[in-house]
Amino acid sequence: MGKxxxxxxxxxxxxxxxxxxxxxxxxxxxxxxxxxxxxTGQDLNxxxxxxxxxxxMNDRSSRPAISSRIDNISQYSHVFVGFPVxxxxxxxxxxxxxxxxxxxxxxxxxFCTSGGSGIGDSGRNMQNLASGAKVLSGKRLTANMSIEExxxxxxxxxxx
Numbered sequence: 001m002g003k004x005x006x007x008x009x010x011x012x013x014x015x016x017x018x019x020x021x022x023x024x025x026x027x028x029x030x031x032x033x034x035x036x037x038x039x040t041g042q043d044l045n046x047x048x049x050x051x052x053x054x055x056x057m058n059d060r061s062s063r064p065a066i067s068s069r070i071d072n073i074s075q076y077s078h079v080f081v082g083f084p085v086x087x088x089x090x091x092x093x094x095x096x097x098x099x100x101x102x103x104x105x106x107x108x109x110x111f112c113t114s115g116g117s118g119i120g121d122s123g124r125n126m127q128n129l130a131s132g133a134k135v136l137s138g139k140r141l142t143a144n145m146s147i148e149e150x151x152x153x154x155x156x157x158x159x160x
Contacts, residue, residue, distance in 0.1 A: 003078075006023035007033060008032060011091075022080060053091070079109070098126050
């Protein structure tokens with residue numbers, strides 16, 4: 001694997017912890033996707049169809065603004081993109097991220113965190129948004145994955 005980046009969006013801290021562990025094991029740089037407007041607990045209330053996250057997820061064209069930016073994404077051969085699963089797919093802010101960059105000649109490897117849902121069609125969705133990228137199908141990772149499990153998964157996806 002060439003130079004790698006682990007980038008992530010984390011609303012509650014779970015994805016952040018998994019991303020930090022993954023970056024350590026992969027010997028990759030780490031980058032957090034920061035929304036311009038931070039999500040509150042009320043924003044994340046999926047049982048309220050008027051909550052910010054519900055409104056965003058019900059509108060496939062929603063693109064929440066991002067306040068952080070990667071200076072030179074072309075320096076990476078592999079970019080891991082992590083997120084919590086919202087409504088069985090990647091949050092809309094990940095769609096914003098995927099459209100921000102030219103991913104030509106970069107392998108994008110999605111990973112998600114979830115209480116039980118899998119990654120679903122997130123890889124396919126992200127491929128449709130990523131200019132020139134090779135986007136893999138990805139995987140749900142858990143905070144208690146062992147270092148050995150993470151190494152095996154990294155080896156598998158880097159060889160794809």
